[in-house]
Amino acid sequence: MASREAPPSPFKPDVLSGRVALVTGGGSGIGLEIVRQLGLHGAHVVISGRREAVLAEAVAALGAEGITAHYVQGDVRRYEDCERTVEGAVARFGRLDILVNCAAGNFLSPAEQLSSNGFRTVLEIDTLGTFNMCRAAFAPLKAAGAGAAGPAGTGPGALIINISMTLHYGATWWQAHASAAKAAVDSLTRSLGLEWGLYGIRTAGVAPGPIEGTAGMTKLAPGSDAAAAVTEMVNTSIPLGHMGRRWDIAQACVFLASPAAAFVTGHTLVVDGAEWLCKQPLVPRAMVTRVSRGVEAKSRAVGLAGGSGGGPRSKLRAATLLSAKTPTPRREMAGGGVAIGAAGRASEYKGGLTAYVVFVAVIAASGGLLFGYDLGVTGGVEASDSFLSEFFPSVYESKQADVDNHSPYCTFNDQGLALFTSSLFLAGMLCAPVASVVTRKKGRKVTMLCAGILFLIGASLNASAQNLGMLITGRIFLGLGMGAANQSVPLYLSEMSPSKHRGAMNILFQLATTIGVLTAQLVNYAVRNWDKGWRLSLGLAGAPAIMLTIGGLILPDSPNSLIERGHKETGRKVLEKIRGTQEVDAEYEDMCDAALGSQKVGELQAFKNLTKRPYRPAAILAIVIPTFQQWTGMNAIMFYVPILFSSLGTGDEGALINAVIIGAVNLVATVVAIILVDRAGRRALFLEGGVQMLVAQVAVGILLGVSFSQYNTTNLPSGIVYGALVLICIFVAGFAWSWGPLGWLIPSEVQPLETRSAGYSHTVLAGMTIFVFYLVPETKGIPLEEIYTIYCKHKVWRRVIGKVVAEAVPELEAYNSGSIKTSRSLSYMELDPAYTSLDDDQKQNEATGKTE
Incomplete structure (x- = not known):
């Protein structure tokens, strides 16, 4: 009308x-x-x-x-x-x-x-x-x-x-x-x-x-046959004969x-x-029900989530879903709700990649230098005769006694040496949950500062070690620092980066890791003939630790963390600075909305939530992706590549040169990942890298298996060694532009704010190609506050989180993006897991009855 x-x-x-x-x-x-x-x-x-x-x-x-x-x-x-x-x-x-x-x-x-x-x-x-x-x-x-x-x-x-x-x-x-x-x-x-x-x-x-032209009237059944009937009924029900x-x-x-x-x-x-003054309700119940169902059917037909024009531009359908079929959008939750905000507002985010945020990211990424340096330095140190003779004399004696007749299998079989290597990872695993609590309650930069200090202590102990106990203690401190850094730095980088460049910025952590690996391998090669060169190799881990410690002192905390901890004004100032504009209202509002739910969830509840249905997709991805990343065997290559090539008969110097070559390939391929991740997307790199790594692993296995049956490792032809080197480089390249950086990036993206720190700690604790193809959603260019919507659209995860949430969130996205027009925005939705975890459809339509 x-x-x-x-x-x-x-x-x-x-x-x-x-x-x-x-x-x-x-x-x-x-x-x-x-x-x-x-x-x-x-x-x-x-x-x-x-x-x-x-x-x-x-x-x-x-x-x-x-x-x-x-x-x-x-x-x-x-x-x-x-x-x-x-x-x-x-x-x-x-x-x-x-x-x-x-x-x-x-x-x-x-x-x-x-x-x-x-x-x-x-x-x-x-x-x-x-x-x-x-x-x-x-x-x-x-x-x-x-x-x-x-x-x-x-x-x-x-x-x-x-x-x-x-x-x-x-x-x-x-x-x-x-x-x-x-x-x-x-x-x-x-x-x-x-x-x-x-x-x-x-x-x-x-x-x-x-009132004509308002959501309550013209948007009740826009463009439908019922619109005229509704208008006529309203007009005839008003004594003056017309609407206002x-x-x-x-x-x-x-x-x-x-x-x-x-x-x-x-x-x-x-x-x-x-x-x-009319005694009867304006619109009978039957008509309300009929019109509501008609709008719902039309909404589904035109595809609310991405459509424009032609569809009903009404908040009726979204509101009906968010109330009649689910607990309705609210600001607070009774511990354990899923915070789902910002759906559909990414287009309103202002600002871009600034020189300041690049500076911040480079300093923060020094946490990757720590991790990479220790990965790269360990194998070279363990291959050093002076190191072995001082701390592992039995291994050194065994190595020297059989110098002319190498077994094709590991000759470094010693429990103490294995403890030296593994103590770092065990400490990192134990540190991760503690770091999660610190990261959330005290902020990302505090955790990075602690990581830098722990690494400094560990590097000092290792460089000056006088006995095996001192050496292992230093490794434990390094592991604690690694756990804290790996838990906080990728989160920090993801939260500081604009969504369009988040992939590349986050991969700076992996790039720094590869630089650390290559640096360590170059240092090992440079000090190969020094009597105590291994002390310098281990002690130089303190250099990136100093850089991270300074970063923990001078860098701002992420706006997400500041807002979550109640420092809203400071958070907004940081957001304006890193985006290079004061027009950050939409992004700031989304962060505030997400923080409202996060503040209601305690630390223990955050971990408990990971087992509940709405959080399961993010929890599974955060655990399985890094697990598969470890199963690739890349860490074994980085740790033991000098020992591997030494056992193939290249000699210590040749083994170290090959390690440098592999480190250089790792670095270049990581740069490729930075260039491609926000263009090709995460899934494409995952899938291609998985296939490439599989082919390379099978090929090198066949090559060495056949060679070991024909040759002793002391006389392997150089062509076979070079062939193994090429295949390992192909494997490393595939890892470095796929599972390496993405194994840290995806888990840092997929968690809602209130479980982000807890969920990411599982990443540090913790079929690859098939898994990615069917279960890993594409996160390219999606703001962190909108990440949850991808689960609701995914063909597998939407079944895991339940029909209620999966149907409601795309409606919320359309509602906020303008596909459904309304006079105001509803930007925050929280769903009670006790409600959404019910499997029976009839129960899902019942109210939870929960109160704060």
Whole structure:
């Protein structure tokens, strides 16, 4: 139905001249028309809402009409945002005279299917949000109302207008939550009218009835056969015979703000054409059900998640799913909920790759230098005669006694030597859960600082070791540092990087690892003829440790961690600095939303959550991917390549040269990964690298197996040795541009914030090609706050997390991206695992009944 033309305003254009009005939810719908009419009648206006792009567009449109307008982005559910919004209005125009609370949230849900969380969400937006704004605006409104109260009072004073509704005057199908919220708003209007009248602050409400062009009417069944029937039924149910206009509501607000209403307070003005006087519900239950199902079917047909145009542009379907079929979007959760935020808002992220964030990433990536250096140095040190003679004399004697007749299998068979190698990994494994707690409670940079200090201690002990106990103790400290660094640095890099470049930035950790490996191999080669050269090799591990320690002191913590720990202003400043722009509202808002759920989850609960259904895809990926990464055998090559080639008859010097060659290939291939990861995607590199490694491993196995049956290792032809070297290089290249860097990148991306640290610790603790093809989703270019949506679209993981979440999240994505239009954004959803883990569809449609 086309909107009826609005008549000229009955008020003088300057009736509100010099007054300042603040309107929440003023970016669209009825709120925008209220802003427009207040501005056309002389008021300066400030609008607030959640979505900055909508607010900016509204201000531009108002400016084109000559209306002085300003916006402040914020969420009425957060009192600190309300204070900031009021402060912004006063700072802009010097005062505040009128507050219009128009922000609201609503959806359709039968009471028997409405969850406690859904009920609370609507009350938080409508009732708590209204109170928050009133309380935050009290001081400037009191100042504006001075002189309006008392026997000598004159003028309209200050004014609060609360936009309500009439549905709770009787009863309306599927609106128990909204009716309760607006009834509370009406009560608040009366209470403030009583209490704040003495300050010259009037409080009034406006209760719209059916208004054409709003979500409640035209978006009920857009473009469907039911639309005409709904319109006709509504019109015939209103004594005046037609629906109202947004203009009617806005004019009511102008009236209340004018001197003509100076004696009106504590009252709600009903603007509904007497519709509420009808005894029967406006739309029968059967029609509500039929229309809702029709919109749902049409939504599925057009593909809400990515479609544009042609589909129903309504929040009805999304709201129905998020309330009737799942616990509804909310801000808080009772320990253990899945925080799913930001779906569909990645396009609003501003900024890009800055020189500062590159600097930060390079310093932080020195944690990879530590890991890589120790990987590369160990094999060369263990091949050193002076090292073996001092700490492992039995191995040295065995090596010298059989110098002319090498066995084709390992001759370094010693439990003490094995402990020297493995103690590092055992310590790292034990450190990971502890580092997870520190990373979350104290921040990423604190964990990196601890890692640097632990590595310094370990390097010092190893370089000065006088006995085996001292040597093993040093290795344990190195392992603790490795566990802390590997747990925190990839997370830090992922969170500091813009989503479009996150893959390349995160792989800096792996690049630093390969540089560390190559550096260690070059050092081993340089000191091969020194009597105590192994001490220098082990001691130089302190160099990258110093770099990481300094980084832990001077680098900022990630904005995600700062916001999660309550340092929101600092977090926003860091975000602005690393993105190179102050236009970070969308990304900052998403981080705040994710942090709201994360703050409700304790450390033990974070680990427990990993076993619950909504978190299972991320937990499985975080464990299985690094497990397969270790099963590739790459660490064995990096540790033992000098021993391997030495046992093939190349001699110690030739073995070290071959190790350097392999390290160089590793480094170059990692650079290739940095170039390709955000272009080709993660899965493509995984799959190609897996096939390449498989072929190389089979080939080198066949080559050496056949050669060992024909030759002794002391006389292997050089062609066979070179062939083995080439095949190992092919294997290393495949690893270095696939499973090497991606084994750290993917686990750091796939966790929601509240389990990110706990889940990533499993990565440090812990079919490859087939696994990737079927189970690893593509994360290229997806913001961390939107990662959860990929599980809901994945053909396997959507079954693991359950039908409820898998269907609801794409709706949320469409809802926030604009595929479903609404007057405000709902950017945060949390789902109770006790609810979503139910397998029976009928049980999944029941409310959880949980409370905080």
